[in-house]
Amino acid sequence: MLENKSRHPNIISYKEAFFEDSSSSLCIVMEYADGGDFYERIREHIKRCTHFHEDYIWKIFIQTVRGLRALHNHKILHRDLKSANVFLMKDGRAKLGDLNVSKIAKRGLLYTQTGTPYYASPEVWRDLPYDAKSDIWSLGCVMYEAASLKPPFRAQSMDVLNQRVQKGKVKGLII
Numbered sequence: 001m002l003e004n005k006s007r008h009p010n011i012i013s014y015k016e017a018f019f020e021d022s023s024s025s026l027c028i029v030m031e032y033a034d035g036g037d038f039y040e041r042i043r044e045h046i047k048r049c050t051h052f053h054e055d056y057i058w059k060i061f062i063q064t065v066r067g068l069r070a071l072h073n074h075k076i077l078h079r080d081l082k083s084a085n086v087f088l089m090k091d092g093r094a095k096l097g098d099l100n101v102s103k104i105a106k107r108g109l110l111y112t113q114t115g116t117p118y119y120a121s122p123e124v125w126r127d128l129p130y131d132a133k134s135d136i137w138s139l140g141c142v143m144y145e146a147a148s149l150k151p152p153f154r155a156q157s158m159d160v161l162n163q164r165v166q167k168g169k170v171k172g173l174i175i
Contacts, residue, residue, distance in 0.1 A: 010067030012097030035088030067096035072132045081138035118151040
């Protein structure tokens with residue numbers, strides 16, 4: 001099962017699941033991230049007009065890569081990697097979470113388009129098969145956001161956002 005394969009110090013751990021009869025809801029209990037999420041920290045820096053120290057960005061990056069590598073070693077693609085899904089612990093650890101759209105890639109490729117548009121890879125936008133490289137693209141978008149306090153690809157419409165991702169066109173920068 002997914003929860004057994006995703007046990008890692010840099011992945012939010014699954015505790016249990018149960019069905020709540022009164023609300024007809026499936027409840028999933030996960031590890032609590034007592035430091036919030038990375039998106040919240042980015043928002044705080046935007047409000048204060050400050051930036052992260054480079055060492056902090058590297059620390060988050062390395063821990064996120066370790067969690068992602070653990071998933072990929074089990075052929076699990078996160079499929080919704082974004083700053084809001086990098087959870088922080090008060091002791092300084094970063095953990096990947098929100099694996100609700102994660103999927104095991106039995107044959108190495110997946111086809112279902114999912115995830116958050118600002119972080120989606122070109123192949124996901126094109127509705128083509130994708131693999132772990134798409135998660136790496138998303139991680140790159142998160143790290144760009146950490147350094148600049150904004151996602152690399154922004155637009156007023158989905159069509160324009162898609163065009164910018166396809167071209168690798170970041171404002172003032174060509175990838």
